[in-house]
Amino acid sequence: MREKTYCSDCVNVLIAGNPNVGKSVVFSRLTGINVITSNYPGTTISFTEGFLNFQDKKYRIADVPGIYTLEPVSKAEEVAVDMLRSGEIIVNVLDATNLERNLNLTLQILKLGKPMILVLNFWDETKHTGIKIDVKKLEDILGVPVIPTCAVTGEGLREVISQLSFARASSFKFNDSEKWQAIGGIIEKAQTVFHKHHTLLERLSDITIAPVTGLPAALGVLFVVFNFVRFIGEGLIETVLEPAFTNYYMPFILRLFSSLKIDFLRGILLGNPPVVMESFGVLLTGVYVPVVVVFPYILSFYIVLSFLEDFGYLPRLAVLLDNFFHRLGLHGYSAIPVMLGLGCKVPAILSTRILESKREKIITIILILMSAPCMPQTAMIFSMGARYGMKTVGFLLAIIFITALIISYLFNMIMKGDAPELFIEIPPYRMPNFQILSKKIWLRIKDFFMEAMPMIILGIFLMGILDILGITAFISSTLARPISYLLGLPREIAAVMILGFLRKDVSIAVLAPFNLSAKQFVVAGIFLVMYLPCVASFFMILRELGIRTALKIIFAIFIIALSVGSLLNLFL
Amino acid sequence: MMSLLELEKGKEGRVVLIQAGRGLINKLDGLGIRPGVSVKKKSVSLVESPILISVGRTQIAIGRGMASKIMVETGKK
Structure with missing residues (x-):
């Protein structure tokens, strides 16, 4: 399952992130390869790879199964973590409506010291969920490119491609034991949450699960x-x-x-x-x-x-x-x-x-x-x-x-x-x-x-x-x-x-x-x-x-x- | 202090302790459940099915065995 297509001059790009943040949709958009995507965690079980050519550069892009942490709990996660260590560029996809939790993985990934870019997916949803994220501020704090996207419509994906060559290792430093304080600090500076009413879909959610x-x-x-x-x-x-x-x-x-x-x-x-x-x-x-x-x-x-x-x-x-x-x-x-x-x-x-x-x-x-x-x-x-x-x-x-x-x-x-x-x-x-x-x-x-x-x-x-x-x-x-x-x-x-x-x-x-x-x-x-x-x-x-x-x-x-x-x- | 299992439905509690092995602690941590955060118990059924909790903006369904290992506190501010 893990054999690699031979391509010596390709740059290895890995798409990583929490489960169900839309990595596979981002992957399809970047490579043109169709993979099955759904709105539930764990749709990607094995990994898929594809290629992207942009400005004389060849990228080999792999869709990594979703993980919550770099300390693997299951076999599938172990595979994902191993893959991450072999990547040259990491595209970290985050659910913009759930920034705090998603940053947990981001902070662990940036400790690997690999060039990376952050993709804030579901950007359109932040608008009606009363969340405002200061992208520029987030870029300044973490020292890596941050791109808001809406992968299902393809919005922002062009930007992701063009930013691949600007990927860099993060300059953000923190103590492992103070990881959550560090995340809290980032959130405080880069995100504002407005009060919002329950949406119809949220109500429907409560009704169908109780x-x-x-x-x-x-x-x-x-x-x-x-x-x-x-x-x-x-x-x-x-x-x-x-x-x-x-x-x-x-x-x-x-x-x-x-x-x-x-x-x-x-x-x-x-x-x-x-x-x-x-x-x-x-x-x-x-x-x-x-x-x-x-x-x-x-x-x-x-x-x-x-x-x-x-x-x-x-x-x-x-x-x-x-x-x-x-x-x-x-x-x-x-x-x-x-x-x-x-x-x-x-x-x-x-x-x-x-x-x-x-x-x-x-x-x-x-x-x-x-x-x-x-x-x-x-x-x-x-x-x-x-x-x-x-x-x-x-x-x-x-x-x-x-x-x-x-x-x-x-x-x-x-x-x-x-x-x-x-x-x-x-x-x-x-x-x-x-x-x-x-x-x-x-x-x-x-x-x-x-x-x-x-x-x-x-x-x-x-x-x-x-x-x-x-x-x-x-x-x-x-x-x-x-x-x-x-x-x-x-x-x-x-x-x-x-x-x-x-x-x-x-x-x-x-x-x-x-x-x-x-x-x-x-x-x-x-x-x-x-x-x-x-x-x-x-x-x-x-x-x-x-x-x-x-x-x-x-x-x-x-x-x-x-x-x-x-x-x-x-x-x- | 009580376990998440005993927490009343609809109530919020602050996690104080997770009595579990490293694997589960990591797993919960990845989803944002760790000592210090507030967890709301959203629903629970009559039969022994998983309970639904929310942490921040995340909703998680969690088995009763796991829920019994998460200790929470209520009331104190």
Whole structure:
């Protein structure tokens, strides 16, 4: 991770500062490299570097993860501190609305004696928060260039670039033991604070983090998110993607390969029969699943998620749900992937990367997979379950949720270790910048197409081969009898299971012709939600956890789904 | 003297002592929590969830274990 691009005549510039002060936005602005930024601490986990040419000088710029102090507490901070020592110029980014605390790190950095410049970011916010900073005075005291910026709009960044060659070691002297007095002295001279009223966003912040009002607010947010995701996702599928696929793409592909007579190749490319949802053709199903089924939900989810991230809602949600997640041996931060999983499991599994230990990742993925169906499947359960009444549907979903809780609780007991106590800074709410937001959504979509989609296509390709070799048919005929017996469902359930691997929502829909009783519907619904992840998420888990762990988890979940289904069949 | 955990919601207290190892003391110091500063307890829930405090302009959510190690004083001026 720390290898460096070779560039002998480059000047090493490091962007350093407290978490969530906008270092990554400054970095993107300087280098033109897009990195994911958000309004919560710790978005930058590994470091990124880029280059900048200015007036015959070449700079290699690195975005250092945020740190509060040069005395490292965690592994990530250790890396950051090591990096700082290797830099030639340090660009110290500060949150101008929080000068006193940010200067703590600045004073430690200037003790390194390296040439540096200070960037006072969020300059625009100081105006309406009643803070006035005398930039000239600060420059005089510290003896380094100080530049006010608003990185999201790009204001002041040109100035930062042109000041790079004026970076110098600070002349400010102080005793380590009197660090805070020194900071107090600087603040007194360079900053004036006016009285100000609570802003609307601050009030909103208080409301959404205090448990009494925060939990209902969280439910409200969840409700809006769901409806938005469904509206955009389903809209895209029904009006754009599905018609485009069936009316243009599919006939085109079929015509293109109409003269292909080799059955084996036809089977692999188009599927046999060439019907999208009944076979595994790479060119048809392999494109249909990621593009038509998953992509719309990925897009709509990322739109909402990115907005909530930049607004600053997610750390508040993490705090609200921390207690609940701690009982499962997790951190409040696991709330984010689990919430994503209510929409689509694919981005949810991807986002478990923010979690530190493999243990946390495993339990979170189990929760993602088991706690609720994905959005399309939920919709299908509701529409199919309507004829049995909402009580039945509610019962079905409740059983799924309770099972997930019990299982992750058990996994937590088996797997040693506990998540550390929550300790995070809660950033103020900020109105997201449209340009930065759209760039971020674009980056994530690109990531989906570059990283996730090949996995899904590969998965469907492998499934196709199994299908052609007759292995799938063998498995389903072997499983049909025991499974239908255990669950009290028609034999065809085996075929539905295979289908559900491709599209979990359709697997519920095809239950319609069987005229199931309410009990059978509940058993079938619960089983089909839990038994296996869909092909797309299956290969995501494989990639995130490695093949052995992934297979173990999936096998365990299958057994659990079968047991729960059998028990319900016995006792309902 | 009482711990931050015992401090009443909405009240402010001055940190007098942090009974913890160097790691935690440094971590808290980095966020501006150190002996001498005023800390306001903003909210706390019925269940055992983290408590929310504010120091200057910074809001921090902190686990109960950590909060119990931060001793504060109120009333005296």
